[in-house]
Amino acid sequence: MAKVATADELGHVPETGGKNYLNQTTGIASWLTTVDHKRIGIMYLITVLVGFTLGGIFALLVRLELLTPGKTIMTAQQYNQAFTLHGAAMVFLFIIPSIPASLGNFILPIMIGAKDVAFPKLNLMSLYVFWIGAAFMLAAILSGGVDTGWTFYVPYASGVSTTSVILATFGVFVMGFSSILTGLNFIVTLHKLRAPGMTFFRMPLVLWALYATSIIQVLATPVLGITLVLLIFERAFHVGIFDPTLGGDPVLFQHFFWFYSHPAVYIMILPGMGVASEILATHSQRRIFGYKAIAFSSVAIALVSFVVWGHHMFVAGQSELSSAIFSFLTFFVAIPSGVKMFNWLGTLWGGSIKLNVPMLYGLGFLFLFAIGGLTGLFLGMVSVDLHLHDTYFVVAHFHYVMMGSTAIAFFGGLYHWWPKMTGRMYSEKLGRLAFALTFIGFNWTFFTQFILGTRGMPRRYYNYLDQFQPLHAFSTVGSWILGTGFLIMGISLLRSLKSGAPAPGDPWKGATLEWTHTASPPITENFEKPIIVTLDAYERPGQETH
Numbered sequence: 152m153a154k155v156a157t158a159d160e161l162g163h164v165p166e167t168g169g170k171n172y173l174n175q176t177t178g179i180a181s182w183l184t185t186v187d188h189k190r191i192g193i194m195y196l197i198t199v200l201v202g203f204t205l206g207g208i209f210a211l212l213v214r215l216e217l218l219t220p221g222k223t224i225m226t227a228q229q230y231n232q233a234f235t236l237h238g239a240a241m242v243f244l245f246i247i248p249s250i251p252a253s254l255g256n257f258i259l260p261i262m263i264g265a266k267d268v269a270f271p272k273l274n275l276m277s278l279y280v281f282w283i284g285a286a287f288m289l290a291a292i293l294s295g296g297v298d299t300g301w302t303f304y305v306p307y308a309s310g311v312s313t314t315s316v317i318l319a320t321f322g323v324f325v326m327g328f329s330s331i332l333t334g335l336n337f338i339v340t341l342h343k344l345r346a347p348g349m350t351f352f353r354m355p356l357v358l359w360a361l362y363a364t365s366i367i368q369v370l371a372t373p374v375l376g377i378t379l380v381l382l383i384f385e386r387a388f389h390v391g392i393f394d395p396t397l398g399g400d401p402v403l404f405q406h407f408f409w410f411y412s413h414p415a416v417y418i419m420i421l422p423g424m425g426v427a428s429e430i431l432a433t434h435s436q437r438r439i440f441g442y443k444a445i446a447f448s449s450v451a452i453a454l455v456s457f458v459v460w461g462h463h464m465f466v467a468g469q470s471e472l473s474s475a476i477f478s479f480l481t482f483f484v485a486i487p488s489g490v491k492m493f494n495w496l497g498t499l500w501g502g503s504i505k506l507n508v509p510m511l512y513g514l515g516f517l518f519l520f521a522i523g524g525l526t527g528l529f530l531g532m533v534s535v536d537l538h539l540h541d542t543y544f545v546v547a548h549f550h551y552v553m554m555g556s557t558a559i560a561f562f563g564g565l566y567h568w569w570p571k572m573t574g575r576m577y578s579e580k581l582g583r584l585a586f587a588l589t590f591i592g593f594n595w596t597f598f599t600q601f602i603l604g605t606r607g608m609p610r611r612y613y614n615y616l617d618q619f620q621p622l623h624a625f626s627t628v629g630s631w632i633l634g635t636g637f638l639i640m641g642i643s644l645l646r647s648l649k650s651g652a653p654a655p656g657d658p659w660k661g662a663t664l665e666w667t668h669t670a671s672p673p674i675t676e677n678f679e680k681p682i683i684v685t686l687d688a689y690e691r692p693g694q695e696t697h
């Protein structure tokens with residue numbers, strides 16, 4: 152009898168028996184020239200995880216510096232660079248591309264029963280464009296860094312700063328094209344490649360979220376692109392667009408910047424909300440409660456997000472009338488967010504909830520997003536924001552939404568789809584430990600900053616009054632717990648690649664196509680036979696509906 156090869160000799164899990172997208176072809180070149188959305192998703196995944204690690208290292212340095220007032224480990228100039236590079240890496244290299252380009256690329260075509268995205272070559276090109284942009288960013292870091300803050304506010308960025316502003320902003324400009332192209336690709340794919348029977352209202356909710364996100368990516372990103380080009384011109388040729396000493400208007404820059412960057416915060420959060428919907432429905436064995444309400448609220452959030460940017464500028468010199476209108480409109484964002492919250496809780500109600508690793512992250516998301524969203528309403532009130540603007544309260548708020556909500560949902564999604572992507576199960580024990588440390592460390596670090604902010608600790612300051620030291624030291628210790636959580640998460644995932652048990656096609660008893668109709672890992676074409684969809688979203692044959 153012939154010797155049976157072990158999983159490691161084959162380089163894949165024998166359970167699926169034969170070829171899959173990982174072993175169909177081998178070698179680096181086969182990856183770099185692939186047009187398979189799954190491989191492109193994996194390459195994005197590796198890229199954003201590198202971005203996250205880079206941003207994380209700068210974060211730990213920033214927190215370490217703030218352990219004591221005055222100098223702890225670096226100079227004031229180095230501190231300005233450390234927080235700028237932390238913010239820029241986290242926003243542009245990690246959180247914006249995180250869910251759509253990595254997990255989204257992997258699951259979107261499978262979830263609608265398609266073989267690939269509408270434009271597979273364009274998809275590969277988007278990845279290369281992203282790498283080129285990231286290379287400019289790296290060049291900026293290596294050639295002296297940037298110290299403007301990730302918002303590149305003028306006139307400091309256009310004239311005063313002596314750091315590599317042009318390289319960094321050009322990198323962001325280039326990465327924007329990647330974002331736009333991915334958005335276009337997803338919109339066309341969702342319109343054109345849904346399998347027979349897969350109507351829009353049968354799509355898993357993460358796809359509605361990715362659809363809404365794509366609309367923002369396509370409509371808002373060009374505004375940032377043009378703004379950055381103008382900034383580069385101003386800095387290189389002193390043309391007088393933004394610089395007041397040349398007759399320009401610095402507030403104009405803020406309008407342009409936030410016209411993109413407020414919608415961009417929804418590029419970050421909507422996919423997180425979508426992933427949460429998948430996790431909560433799958434691991435409570437429920438159909439989503441209020442499906443249409445969640446789907447439409449994603450689109451509503453995308454639309455409202457375009458008319459609230461002025462809430463970042465209450466103290467920037469805009470008229471009182473504008474502030475009043477922007478404040479009023481900001482509160483509208485809370486309505487669709489609240490609708491989602493209500494329906495997620497309704498989904499969990501009476502479900503058979505499994506407290507496994509993805510579900511822990513899903514519940515963590517609900518808790519942290521509640522805090523992040525509600526504190527946004529505090530800031531949306533003009534009278535309150537006058538006190539809290541540019542304090543640690545704002546820092547705490549946006550970390551609760553960007554990291555507490557989006558990043559937690561991303562890592563929950565990573566555990567959720569890990570068996571599908573790699574064909575391996577991870578250690579439940581290590582995963583839970585990683586979650587516990589991350590969750591505790593996160594609140595430890597950032598809840599403290601709400602208190603610091605209300606007591607008047609300003610944001611982006613190197614030095615501070617002695618009275619703030621205990622809270623700063625407390626927050627820094629939290630960052631070490633948080634860092635340990637991520638380290639253990641990394642170990643749990645890497646170990647699973649080497650020694651994880653083979654994953655069955657559907658380890659979760661899921662109801663969406665990637666679980667019901669593909670192997671783990673899927674074959675290159677995704678499905679053996681063409682798909683015809685006869686069930687509603689999250690419907691399992693014979694299961695009662697809400």
Ligand code: HEM
Nearest residue numbers: 416419420462463524527528530531540541545549552553
């Ligand atoms: C219920 C939803 C939200 C509301 C009402 C809200 C409101 C606000 C307001 C009023 C500010 C300005 C505070 C100031 O500068 O003094 C702000 C800042 C910020 N928010 Fe939100 N927000 C919400 C959700 C989000 C989400 C989902 C994200 C990201 C995923 C986010 C990220 C940020 C960031 C990054 C800043 C700081 C910008 C800066 O000054 O650098 N927010 N938010």
Ligand SMILES: [Cu+2]
Nearest residue numbers: 413460462463
């Ligand atoms: Cu905003």
